[in-house]
């Protein structure tokens with residue numbers, strides 16, 4: 385018997401194959417295989433027969449019975465250890481036998497095995513993921529938490545599922561803000577010392593002053609525009625200053641990335657595309673997509689309303705500004721081309737705030753039409769967007785002064801609060817370990833998990849109490865459960881994965897429920913990677929920890945019967961490995977003890 389990595393997926397393929405040979409179903413039949421919602425109905429159900437029977441004006445129960453006979457005659461189900469029965473008005477229910485669960489547990493023991501099983505999902509597809517892509521010359525603030533955390537989790541998920549991944553940090557290093565910033569630096573006679581620890585704060589303060597000045601004084605605004613034009617036309621002195629600003633900013637971002645374990649393969653920011661936008665203008669005009677409007681170059685899409693909701697502003701996709709300079713749209717178009725032709729992307733994933741949905745809708749439409757007109761193949765483009773972090777009061781999160789909360793202060797506060805918790809809970813551990821290892825990891829893990837646990841397209845309320853609680857669907861709870869499972873092996877005096885010889889299939893309700901839940905990882909992985917939604921993995925891990933707790937309460941592991949002991953140790957070892965691998969997929973490094 386060779387176990388299936390994800391039975392739901394392979395059942396689907398098997399049923400389609402068998403149904404193709406049945407006249408009443410045929411090759412277009414969609415079996416709609418789903419994990420069963422109620423364990424009493426088995427592990428999976430195929431719900432598609434009702435719709436097919438309706439279309440064929442056939443009796444659904446008779447059709448289900450025919451399909452069942454054909455499946456049984458084919459023979460694969462019995463070999464895979466799946467029992468099948470007709471249920472209700474015409475469903476097929478499938479149940480994994482204890483032998484099948486056992487075979488799965490033996491065949492897929494660790495992260496490498498799961499990775500091999502999951503690799504079919506993306507099968508070596510070349511994917512470029514664009515994150516966290518901050519704008520430069522600003523300190524990172526709370527708004528940068530989600531692109532870092534969600535971007536990293538999505539990247540790890542894609543990689544785990546077999547994608548050949550390029551992490552591209554598309555920093556915003558060529559925007560209008562540089563005109564204002566350089567103007568302010570010149571007016572103040574400010575000398576930028578890259579080694580100064582406050583370099584970035586100083587730049588931010590200067591930018592604020594410059595911005596206020598350009599708002600109050602039209603002459604200053606013109607001067608800022610002139611600075612930007614000078615920079616964009618390649619003036620050596622401006623470029624040298626710009627380069628130093630970007631270096632200071634990148635170094636500060638890197639200190640944050642390090643604390644989140646984030647690394648990029650390439651950092652090709654907006655400035656990288658500055659000599660690549662002319663081709664975009666030329667081609668868009670040549671294929672009749674772009675037209676001049678009030679001196680700007682714009683693209684209109686019938687798919688997008690021409691006017692905003694209030695019918696006041698027109699909504700063309702502006703690809704070149706009136707003054708001839710490039711913008712977010714032009715660099716993004718050039719970026720699509722580069723990723724397709726130079727990086728060989730078959731798929732591009734953009735991780736940003738939901739407020740950029742309109743931009744990406746127009747970007748994707750323009751790219752689609754442009755690539756089609758020029759005979760190119762467009763990679764699959766996906767916008768993985770997320771909602772806003774709200775304060776405990778339900779409003780956008782801010783400091784008392786109204787400035788955004790700095791990301792470093794969030795990390796520091798999370799670490800301090802985590803240390804308090806650890807001191808309370810595990811005061812017996814060495815102080816240095818609590819302070820230097822556990823608190824920083826637990827703090828960042830709590831921030832991170834709270835950001836991943838709800839569906840990314842929803843807003844969520846930021847709550848220290850909730851994210852640091854040891855109960856509920858939180859990082860502390862899962863990390864603690866992972867440590868608890870490990871302790872079984874310390875007590876048994878064997879390493880995880882050892883002592884399993886002679887293990888028999890699961891038998892007690894707790895064993896069977898845990899084995900089923902372990903296997904449920906494959907469906908969670910499929911689902912999470914389909915829409916790139918990490919919260920599905922969080923839900924799964926929380927349920928796994930729950931199934932383990934119930935198992936552990938009713939099933940003593942270190943019993944005398946060698947077969948029972950071996951199979952329970954195997955269940956513990958898989959739980960431990962899955963909890964830890966699952967946390968790593970989310971970007972969280974498990975702890976040895978806490």
Ligand code: ARG
Nearest residue numbers: 514517518519554556716736
């Ligand atoms: N720099 C942008 C921002 O901070 C995000 C860039 C996302 N990537 C892209 N290719 N547009 O909002």
